[in-house]
Amino acid sequence: MLYTYARNKTAVNIAAGGFRMKINVMQDVLQANDRIAAENKQLFKKNNNLVLNLMSSPGAGKTSLLEKTAELLAGKLRLGVIVGDIETTRDADRIAKYNIPSIQLTTGSACHLDANMVASALPHIGLDKIDVLVVENVGNLVCPAEFIVGEDYKVMILSVTEGDEKPLKYPMMFKESSLMIINKVDLLQYTNFNLEEAKANARKVHPGIDIIEVSCTKGTGLDAWIAWLTEHHKKKAGSR
Amino acid sequence: MHEMGVAQNILDIAVAAAQKEGAQKITRINMIAGELRGIVPMQLSFCFGIVAKDSIASGAYLNIEEVPVTAHCENCNSDFAVEEYQYICPKCGSTKIQLTGGTELRIKDIEIE
Numbered sequence: 348m349l350y351t352y353a354r355n356k357t358a359v360n361i362a363a364g365g366f367r368m369k370i371n372v373m374q375d376v377l378q379a380n381d382r383i384a385a386e387n388k389q390l391f392k393k394n395n396n397l398v399l400n401l402m403s404s405p406g407a408g409k410t411s412l413l414e415k416t417a418e419l420l421a422g423k424l425r426l427g428v429i430v431g432d433i434e435t436t437r438d439a440d441r442i443a444k445y446n447i448p449s450i451q452l453t454t455g456s457a458c459h460l461d462a463n464m465v466a467s468a469l470p471h472i473g474l475d476k477i478d479v480l481v482v483e484n485v486g487n488l489v490c491p492a493e494f495i496v497g498e499d500y501k502v503m504i505l506s507v508t509e510g511d512e513k514p515l516k517y518p519m520m521f522k523e524s525s526l527m528i529i530n531k532v533d534l535l536q537y538t539n540f541n542l543e544e545a546k547a548n549a550r551k552v553h554p555g556i557d558i559i560e561v562s563c564t565k566g567t568g569l570d571a572w573i574a575w576l577t578e579h580h581k582k583k584a585g586s587r
Numbered sequence: 588m589h590e591m592g593v594a595q596n597i598l599d600i601a602v603a604a605a606q607k608e609g610a611q612k613i614t615r616i617n618m619i620a621g622e623l624r625g626i627v628p629m630q631l632s633f634c635f636g637i638v639a640k641d642s643i644a645s646g647a648y649l650n651i652e653e654v655p656v657t658a659h660c661e662n663c664n665s666d667f668a669v670e671e672y673q674y675i676c677p678k679c680g681s682t683k684i685q686l687t688g689g690t691e692l693r694i695k696d697i698e699i700e
Binding site for chain 2: 367368369370371372373374375376377378379380457458459461489490493494515518519522550551552553554555
């Protein structure tokens with residue numbers, strides 16, 4: 348027996364002595380995260396911050412890229428960094444040497460940063476003194492892509508030592524990212540990484556993705572990255 | 588990898604909705620999960636069983652309906668299923684496409700007693 352109980356409720360089963368009812372819910376599972384991310388985003392907008400969610404697998408060069416970025420942006424745009432790691436403050440310590448605001452979030456065991464963790468760092472980092480805020484996510488090619496933190500863009504790093512097939516293996520990460528930075532191109536000659544293949548694979552899952560090739564240790568290609576940052580900061584500032 | 592967190596969110600939303608109706612028990616939760624969300628149903632059900640223990644959803648059946656990835660081509664207006672993550676229109680070859688399905692992660696309804 349099935350009848351409409353009310354607009355959003357349906358009695359699905361009336362057994363002897365028991366009454367079961369179906370309730371319409373229609374809520375996104377990650378709505379709690381998305382709500383906090385939206386609050387973060389408001390705060391970033393108010394302070395005119397360009398916010399990037401930087402993701403990669405462990406060891407691809409997120410912190411190295413940020414060290415170079417701190418060096419190259421000095422005197423142009425004010426950088427701030429929130430670093431997520433499962434343990435230790437090593438990454439934030441590396442960044443702090445460049446005299447830029449940085450906060451380390453240790454997630455304990457969580458595989459990604461979520462909007463709430465990032466929100467907890469915001470009162471302490473001084474958003475009004477930052478132009479570009481980079482949220483360096485936990486090294487992981489899977490989970491971070493699922494949780495928005497209030498960023499304007501997701502940026503990911505693929506290093507040549509990881510393999511050119513990664514975009515096809517971890518499509519969500521590449522699909523969600525506006526920019527893919529290919530790092531460690533100085534090691535190309537020692538690996539079987541095919542640069543063109545890697546780009547083609549990334550474009551298969553995300554046709555519009557921007558791609559920049561760099562070597563953080565040799566310092567090559569970083570001017571294109573700085574130009575990308577500057578252009579997108581200008582775009583954000585202009586949209587106010 | 589983050590099924591535990593997702594399970595906790597599912598529990599929170601379901602319990603809040605059930606309590607609003609004065610329910611004593613949640614017997615079933617019907618949800619949809621887009622393929623792009625990378626949810627492993629068996630793992631999520633397992634995690635849900637753990638977080639739901641000692642709640643009114645203890646023993647509830649988590650029904651996960653998987654949604655395939657679909658897209659709409661802005662060039663030739665055709666709708667198609669995206670296979671193997673190839674975001675290209677099979678009809679006209681255009682890459683100007685909009686996803687129409689596959690990113691959902693939503694609770695549809697719950698059954699209560």
